[in-house]
Amino acid sequence: MYVNTLCAPFLSLLLLLLGNGVEALPKPGGGGGYPPPNPGAQFAARTYDYIIVGGGTAGLVVANRLSCNPNIKVGVLEAGPNGLDDPLIYVPGKVGQAVGTKYDWNFTSTAQPILGNRTIGWARGRALGGSSAINFYVWMRGNRQDYDAWANLGNLGWDFNSMVPFFKKPEHFHVPSSMDAADFDLTYVTSDHGLTGPIDTSYSVTYGGSHQYWKDTLNNLNLPARDIFGGSNWGVWTGLTSVKPSNRTRSYSASGYYRPFSNRPNLHVLCEAMVKEVTLGYKYGQLTATGVRFTYKGSTYNVQATEEVIVSAGSVQSPQILELSGIGNPSVLAAANIPLKYANSKVGEQLQDRIMTVMIYEILSNVSNQDPLLTTAGLAEAQAEYDTYHTGLLTVVPTDFAYVPLKYYLNETYTNYLSTLVTGNDSRTDNIKSKLNYTLELGSMEFVFDPNQLFPVVPQEAGKKYGTVFQMLQYPFSTGNVHIPPAPGPGLKTDSSTPPIINPKYYEGDGVVDMYTMAAGNVFADSIAKTSPLSQIIVKRVFPEEPPAGEQMDWVQFVKDATISDWHPVGTCAMRGGPGGSSKGVVDEKLKVYGVKNLRVVDASIIPIQISSHLQGTVYAIAEKGANLILTDYYCKRGISQWYCPA
Ligand SMILES: Cc1cc2nc3c(=O)[nH]c(=O)nc-3n(C[C@H](O)[C@H](O)[C@H](O)COP(=O)(O)OP(=O)(O)OC[C@H]3O[C@@H](n4cnc5c(N)ncnc54)[C@H](O)[C@@H]3O)c2cc1C
Ligand SMILES: *[C@@H]1O[C@H](CO)[C@@H](O)[C@H](O)[C@H]1NC(C)=O
Ligand SMILES: *[C@@H]1O[C@H](CO)[C@@H](O)[C@H](O)[C@H]1NC(C)=O
Ligand SMILES: *[C@@H]1O[C@H](CO)[C@@H](O)[C@H](O)[C@H]1NC(C)=O
Ligand SMILES: *[C@@H]1O[C@H](CO)[C@@H](O)[C@H](O)[C@H]1NC(C)=O
Ligand SMILES: *[C@@H]1O[C@H](CO)[C@@H](O)[C@H](O)[C@H]1NC(C)=O
Ligand SMILES: *[C@@H]1O[C@H](CO)[C@@H](O)[C@H](O)[C@H]1NC(C)=O
Numbered sequence: 001m002y003v004n005t006l007c008a009p010f011l012s013l014l015l016l017l018l019g020n021g022v023e024a025l026p027k028p029g030g031g032g033g034y035p036p037p038n039p040g041a042q043f044a045a046r047t048y049d050y051i052i053v054g055g056g057t058a059g060l061v062v063a064n065r066l067s068c069n070p071n072i073k074v075g076v077l078e079a080g081p082n083g084l085d086d087p088l089i090y091v092p093g094k095v096g097q098a099v100g101t102k103y104d105w106n107f108t109s110t111a112q113p114i115l116g117n118r119t120i121g122w123a124r125g126r127a128l129g130g131s132s133a134i135n136f137y138v139w140m141r142g143n144r145q146d147y148d149a150w151a152n153l154g155n156l157g158w159d160f161n162s163m164v165p166f167f168k169k170p171e172h173f174h175v176p177s178s179m180d181a182a183d184f185d186l187t188y189v190t191s192d193h194g195l196t197g198p199i200d201t202s203y204s205v206t207y208g209g210s211h212q213y214w215k216d217t218l219n220n221l222n223l224p225a226r227d228i229f230g231g232s233n234w235g236v237w238t239g240l241t242s243v244k245p246s247n248r249t250r251s252y253s254a255s256g257y258y259r260p261f262s263n264r265p266n267l268h269v270l271c272e273a274m275v276k277e278v279t280l281g282y283k284y285g286q287l288t289a290t291g292v293r294f295t296y297k298g299s300t301y302n303v304q305a306t307e308e309v310i311v312s313a314g315s316v317q318s319p320q321i322l323e324l325s326g327i328g329n330p331s332v333l334a335a336a337n338i339p340l341k342y343a344n345s346k347v348g349e350q351l352q353d354r355i356m357t358v359m360i361y362e363i364l365s366n367v368s369n370q371d372p373l374l375t376t377a378g379l380a381e382a383q384a385e386y387d388t389y390h391t392g393l394l395t396v397v398p399t400d401f402a403y404v405p406l407k408y409y410l411n412e413t414y415t416n417y418l419s420t421l422v423t424g425n426d427s428r429t430d431n432i433k434s435k436l437n438y439t440l441e442l443g444s445m446e447f448v449f450d451p452n453q454l455f456p457v458v459p460q461e462a463g464k465k466y467g468t469v470f471q472m473l474q475y476p477f478s479t480g481n482v483h484i485p486p487a488p489g490p491g492l493k494t495d496s497s498t499p500p501i502i503n504p505k506y507y508e509g510d511g512v513v514d515m516y517t518m519a520a521g522n523v524f525a526d527s528i529a530k531t532s533p534l535s536q537i538i539v540k541r542v543f544p545e546e547p548p549a550g551e552q553m554d555w556v557q558f559v560k561d562a563t564i565s566d567w568h569p570v571g572t573c574a575m576r577g578g579p580g581g582s583s584k585g586v587v588d589e590k591l592k593v594y595g596v597k598n599l600r601v602v603d604a605s606i607i608p609i610q611i612s613s614h615l616q617g618t619v620y621a622i623a624e625k626g627a628n629l630i631l632t633d634y635y636c637k638r639g640i641s642q643w644y645c646p647a
């Protein structure tokens with residue numbers, strides 16, 4: 001069995017007694033003295049057991065679990081700033097506002113031919129906590145079939161049942177009061193949740209003015225209310241959020257996995273430090289990760305890792321780091337003037353994003369709107385209430401959710417026709433195709449209503465209020481890639497300061513099925529707004545505008561014009577199961593990078609096939625499982641028997 005990696009005091013004590021004592025690492029910015037110590041040089045002067053590239057969602061989980069043992073020295077390099085005390089990050093009612101700020105990498109895709117050559121914004125967190133610092137607080141998990149598919153592609157141990165302990169481990173679920181449960185239609189099964197983890201999950205106590213209509217509206221479209229954490233997530237529900245209920249602040253990897261543990265002498269986190277590459281050498285004739293090269297305030301440093309380097313830079317930058325280190329497709333590396341160390345053409349491929357459209361409706365101006373920022377007075381009042389009581393409009397986030405099976409928006413003939421458009425014949429495509437099945441009760445399309453415009457799509461007219469129907473495709477066929485660009489000139493090398501080239505190939509190839517599926521989904525989205533009781537607060541659709549009387553809406557054209565990203569990319573350093581069937585990917589099922597010793601990837605990029613869910617709950621689970629895999633190797637190498645050692 002596994003020893004619980006929560007720091008059991010006896011285990012720490014035992015290891016302290018057995019161990020050789022650990023020198024305290026200086027904290028960045030800490031310590032007195034003159035001249036002030038340079039945190040970059042201090043960091044580089046140490047030798048770590050493990051270095052983690054990226055202090056994001058997954059990276060800080062791994063850092064926490066490894067540094068739980070006081071003898072294990074862990075260094076984390078995060079490119080972004082520490083935003084722990086910035087209201088932009090921690091106030092739930094400011095949801096979405098950190099996008100496009102200094103906490104965002106502001107990536108964009110290449111021009112997408114089917115989208116009229118539009119480039120699409122790809123927000124990615126650039127802060128301690130990574131994308132968990134800027135995401136929209138939605139807490140959920142996918143379907144049993146989603147994870148079983150990973151295992152069926154050849155990734156032992158990643159099936160739903162094996163994942164459940166890791167879904168629960170990060171979570172501290174706060175059971176709502178029975179009054180709130182009744183008032184807000186909360187459907188939950190406590191035993192599906194973790195109750196002692198570092199990430200608080202809770203239900204709101206203040207809702208926007210559409211929530212009271214949401215469930216009944218979907219029920220009127222024959223969609224039942226269901227609990228969604230037991231391995232089947234279709235239905236309508238009130239969203240659970242990653243919010244700390246005591247003071248209504250964001251609960252994320254920086255606040256849950258790092259802040260309470262930041263005094264550990266063996267854990268050293270350096271923010272605003274950009275990793276350039278993983279340094280590789282040969283040990284016993286094998287290509288081995290030895291450390292990383294990074295820049296901090298204009299200087300470049302090398303730092304050593306004696307056990308492993310863990311890359312947790314996310315789905316865009318983990319493949320970038322591998323390529324910059326010489327691991328990847330030889331032609332990509334040659335164009336970038338990066339010497340090839342290990343050829344693997346899967347690096348950066350198999351990118352699956354989540355595709356989204358939004359439709360905007362004018363709503364009655366007396367609907368309580370969750371956007372207090374429309375007036376200065378409104379904001380001041382909301383701020384005072386938030387500061388004093390931790391209640392009010394600044395605690396409100398989107399909570400009206402529905403995951404809808406195919407048969408609600410496609411008919412059988414058309415579903416079968418769409419299946420015939422799929423040409424791919426590898427095991428991964430076959431799996432996505434198996435979900436394009438009229439009879440399956442899987443949430444293949446997500447719909448969210450929010451009495452607000454989270455992003456200004458239509459100009460705000462004085463005195464008017466707007467609501468948004470979000471629509472997100474869960475099982476996309478569209479498959480693209482992320483690669484480093486060619487070198488900027490002869491004799492120069494591409495480096496990490498140049499953003500990678502992101503080409504999601506929306507609706508290309510088999511992705512054409514996604515385009516038609518989205519168009520059919522739009523009709524259903526519109527019917528939500530036109531069904532009672534929600535329809536009672538809707539004045540009219542303003543985006544896309546209703547066609548003139550007698551004319552039909554061209555929903556396929558709307559999809560081409562309006563498709564954007566929902567920022568859930570996966571697959572760029574995937575486990576087994578890319579094009580070509582169950583062939584090897586970038587990492588094995590222990591998350592070890594093929595061809596290089598002492599190097600793993602632990603983040604959303606290892607997901608081999610997209611799931612039907614917002615990703616953070618799954619990324620935390622991947623990181624918890626990853627930390628267990630790393631610790632298993634660490635203890636087994638040392639013959640420590642409490643830890644389960646694979647035969
Ligand atoms: C705007 C937005 C809204 C979202 N909303 C939700 C939601 O409501 N619910 C949900 O479940 N999911 C949501 N997601 C998705 C979810 O948050 C992400 O899938 C998840 O957080 C990804 O975790 P990760 O560890 O893979 O990467 P990240 O958390 O992005 O971490 C990667 C880290 O690596 C750092 N880094 C990158 N390159 C380097 C380098 N060279 N050197 C040093 N550091 C580097 C980055 O700065 C970042 O901190 C949202 C995502 C976004 C962007
Ligand atoms: C993202 O864009 C914002 C607004 O222009 C800018 O302030 C921020 O610095 C950008 N982020 C990065 C990493 O460049
Ligand atoms: C998109 O760009 C390509 C290449 O530049 C061009 O051939 C094509 O006509 C463009 N498509 C549209 C719709 O503008
Ligand atoms: C909320 O509570 C946490 C944990 O007690 C604390 O660290 C944080 O500073 C608090 N935040 C605010 C804004 O009160
Ligand atoms: C809002 O306005 C509508 C139409 O003018 C009216 O029917 C409704 O009762 C009003 N609701 C509230 C809460 O005032
Ligand atoms: C099935 O859906 C397609 C696409 O929306 C439509 O053209 C067709 O008429 C529908 N068929 C039936 C039998 O409803
Ligand atoms: C799958 O398609 C490829 C071409 O894309 C073809 O070479 C191969 O034979 C096909 N395999 C099967 C099992 O149909």
Ligand SMILES: *[C@@H]1O[C@H](CO)[C@@H](O)[C@H](O)[C@H]1NC(C)=O
Binds near residue numbers: 437
């Ligand atoms: C659809 O799913 C059902 C139930 O799982 C299965 O019996 C059927 O064969 C599937 N249809 C197709 C076309 O795969």
